[in-house]
Amino acid sequence: MRPLISKLVGLINPPIFLSLLIWGIFAEITSPGHGSYLITFIIFLPLLYVVNKFPEKLLPLSFIFGLVFNLVYYRWLIVPFTYSNSPLIVSYLTLFLMALILSLFLVVFIYCYSKFKNPVFAASIFTSLEILKGVIFTGFPWGDLSYNFYEFQPFLKVVPYLGSYFITFTAILVNVSIFNLFSHKNYRSFIYIGVLVVLIGVLFFIPKKNINENQKVNISIIQGNVSEDLIMDSKRAEDVLNIYKSLTLDKLKYSKPDLVVWGETIFTKFIDEDKNLKNSLLTFISKINTNLILGMPSIDFYSLHDYKIFNSLYFFDKTANFMRYDKIHLVPFGEYTPLKFLFGFVNKISPGEDFSKGKVRKILKYDNLEIVPLVCFEGIFPFEIAESNKMGGNIIINISNEAWFGKSNALWQHLAANVFRAAESGKFFIKSANTGISAVISPDGEILRKIYPFESGFINMDIPLVNGVSFYHQYCYLINIFYLLVVLSGFIYTIFFAKRRDRAI
Numbered sequence: 001m002r003p004l005i006s007k008l009v010g011l012i013n014p015p016i017f018l019s020l021l022i023w024g025i026f027a028e029i030t031s032p033g034h035g036s037y038l039i040t041f042i043i044f045l046p047l048l049y050v051v052n053k054f055p056e057k058l059l060p061l062s063f064i065f066g067l068v069f070n071l072v073y074y075r076w077l078i079v080p081f082t083y084s085n086s087p088l089i090v091s092y093l094t095l096f097l098m099a100l101i102l103s104l105f106l107v108v109f110i111y112c113y114s115k116f117k118n119p120v121f122a123a124s125i126f127t128s129l130e131i132l133k134g135v136i137f138t139g140f141p142w143g144d145l146s147y148n149f150y151e152f153q154p155f156l157k158v159v160p161y162l163g164s165y166f167i168t169f170t171a172i173l174v175n176v177s178i179f180n181l182f183s184h185k186n187y188r189s190f191i192y193i194g195v196l197v198v199l200i201g202v203l204f205f206i207p208k209k210n211i212n213e214n215q216k217v218n219i220s221i222i223q224g225n226v227s228e229d230l231i232m233d234s235k236r237a238e239d240v241l242n243i244y245k246s247l248t249l250d251k252l253k254y255s256k257p258d259l260v261v262w263g264e265t266i267f268t269k270f271i272d273e274d275k276n277l278k279n280s281l282l283t284f285i286s287k288i289n290t291n292l293i294l295g296m297p298s299i300d301f302y303s304l305h306d307y308k309i310f311n312s313l314y315f316f317d318k319t320a321n322f323m324r325y326d327k328i329h330l331v332p333f334g335e336y337t338p339l340k341f342l343f344g345f346v347n348k349i350s351p352g353e354d355f356s357k358g359k360v361r362k363i364l365k366y367d368n369l370e371i372v373p374l375v376c377f378e379g380i381f382p383f384e385i386a387e388s389n390k391m392g393g394n395i396i397i398n399i400s401n402e403a404w405f406g407k408s409n410a411l412w413q414h415l416a417a418n419v420f421r422a423a424e425s426g427k428f429f430i431k432s433a434n435t436g437i438s439a440v441i442s443p444d445g446e447i448l449r450k451i452y453p454f455e456s457g458f459i460n461m462d463i464p465l466v467n468g469v470s471f472y473h474q475y476c477y478l479i480n481i482f483y484l485l486v487v488l489s490g491f492i493y494t495i496f497f498a499k500r501r502d503r504a505i
Contacts, residue, residue, distance in 0.1 A: 011057055011064065019046035023065055027072040030148045033412030040148045044175040051110055052183060062110035066103030073143055074098055076408035083228060083404065102143075105129045116490055119180065119189050123173035124486035127165050131480055134382070138332050141380050143413065145171050150416035156445035157204045159423035163472045164382065165480055167420075170196055211443070216462045217369060217395070219430060220257040222247050223438040224266075225456035228403035231434070237267035237277050243456075244294075245284050251458045257290055259369070263434035264295035264376050264401040265311065271296065282320045291366065292316045293432075295375060295399045297355075298324060308356035313373045313399055315364050323366075326358030327375035329384060363392045368465060372427070374398040379431065380417035382424060386473040389425050394465035396425060400433040402453075411437050411453050419445045426470035428463050 012020065023046040029036040030043055047065045051058045077098060081091030112125045126145075134141030146167035149155045155167050173196065177189035224244045230236055244262050251257075271278055285292055298312040310326035361384075364371040372393035378384065379398040389396075398418065402411055415437045422429030423445030431439045436453035440461055449459045472479065 011060055015053065016050050016061065019050045020065065020068060022046045024068050024072055027069045031073055031143075031409060031413065032147055032150055032416035033409050035151070037148045037150075037152055040145065040171050041174045042178060044172070045179055047110070048113075048176070048179040049183075051114065052179075055114065058110060058114055059107060062107045063103050066106035067099050069106070070099035070102045071095065074102075076405050076410040079406040079408055079410075080404040082406075083232070102133070105133055112487075112490075113176070115494065117176075117180065117184075118490070119173045119176040119192050121486060121490045122176045123169045124483040124490075126172045127169045127483040128487050130168055131165060131483065138329070139381060141382060142417065144168060144417070144420075146420060147413065147416035150419040150445070153444075153446070154200065154204055156419070156423050158200055159420060159445060160426050160443070160470050160472055161203050161206075162479060163424055163476060164420040165483070169483065170200075211464045211466055215368060215394075215465045217259060217465060218255070218257045219440075219461060219463050220248070220251050220255075220260045221430065221432045221438050221440070221451075221459040222251065222260060222262050223433065223436055223451045223455065223457055224263065225435050225454055226266075226403075227435075228401075231265060231401070231403070232268060234268050237269050237274065238280065240267050241277065241280060241284075247456060247458060248288065251460065252288060252290075255460055257460060259291045259293065260288070261397060261399065261430060261432040262292070262294035263432050263438075264313075264399040266294045266296055266434070268297060270299050271314075282316075285316050285318070285320045289318050291318060293371075293397060293399065295401070298326065309353055310358060311355045311375055312358075313375050313397075315366065315371070315373075317366060323364050325362055325364060325373040325375070327355070327378060328358040328361065329378045329381060330355055330357055331377050361388050361391060363388070365392075368394075370394045370465070370467075372396045372425075376400040376402075379421060379429075380414065382421060383476060385421050385425060386476050389427070389473050390469055394427065394467050395430065395463060396422065396427050397430045398432075400431060401435070402433050402437075403435040407453060415439060415447075415450075419447065424470060424472045424476075426468070426473075427466045430463065 026039055026043045026046070028034070030040045047062070050061055054061060074095060077095045078091045081094065109126050109129055113122045116122065130144055134144070144164060146164040149167055155170075158166060173192055177193050180186040180189045222244060224240070224247060226240050226243055231240055244266060248260055267277070269277060293313060293315050295311070295313050298310045299307055300310070301307045311330070312327065313325045315323045362373070364373055370393045372385070372388045372395070374385070374396065376399070379400065385396070400414075402414060405411055415431070418429055418431055418439070419441055422441040422443065426443045428443060429441040431437070431441070436451055436455060438459060439450040440448045440459055440463065442448050443466055449461060451457045451459060
């Protein structure tokens, strides 16, 4: 390891060091929560500069740049491990391994860019790799380049039609076109930007879908701001419940909502495990006479020694009857340990036994409510939300517990992904997070209300229920094939036509 690091460090000279420093600063200030999203249009210029100036070092340099970017962007990965019994070195190794793997995507991108240097091809290969990152293995659509623009309304207007990956495509195309202009005096690149500007302009001025304002539901989001240490202490489950009960009763002094939404894993006990806790919860639901959503674990027994544990969302109606949704997309090393024969030495972050994957997607229906239920991590997966949305649903509700992340930028990164999922769906996206950020996001991707991290409070709003499936969710697979087809066309051209031309010369 030490000789490898020495070789990599030996590659860095003053121009490379300065470019690497600017790149690292850009990685930080363009990420969600900092407000410098427009710099994303030039974020790749330092990297493109060094790989063009030092082509003989292209692969190792792109690897180093990728490592720096990912270590900066994902440094919050260290925080959740403070809740596990793993040695501190495991958290740093996990961060480094994650950065190492994600850096390979950048290496592939730069290598392909060096062969073509065409802005459309470069943007397509990067976008294709980003799509691939979101689906291979368990999928990790976190930190997508498009999320930097979660506050940029001109782009969010386009998302219901072309999705978040189109924003990534646009950002890379602009980066490469600007670099080609200054490095190669290639003015033709700006033809592509002109076409994009016209397309975005047309989509921007398409009238918004009419929302039936007569079909509304009054929702109260409660953010309890309960520490993770308190939640994990099963002996104090009643204390956690009392905090949420008190905040809810304070809210009910001013209005009577149709639905109250608490966060994920309000307590770590099963509903039938503690009779006093269960009676306290059910009595409270009867007292407030309204519907309640909250998260807690559930257990299904198949025989005396055969059972499965799930991370579940519960919908209690006014009579305390409930529907349950079990989380399908679990967090590796957070809720379960994948490939235990290899990673058995790593303690997962969530205490206790591994959670099992939920069996089916479902829509929770009650009166005029048709809820697309999501638990925490599930709120960032574009294709999975699209599949759920196609089953019906007129509102998306995502319960979450992000206390694991501490006061890191992960909270804003998570919210940014939720903004794009709301805009893609064309439905209101309700997020209730135990320690924040809780929010109401409009079908246009606008954050209408939010509660800041590590504050207790509530949001109360009349939320229109939006029926139907958005254009993007209806055709998301077909739309995203475009990037793959461009990449495939580029490779076919290189293999057949470019080689034939070289032979002719």
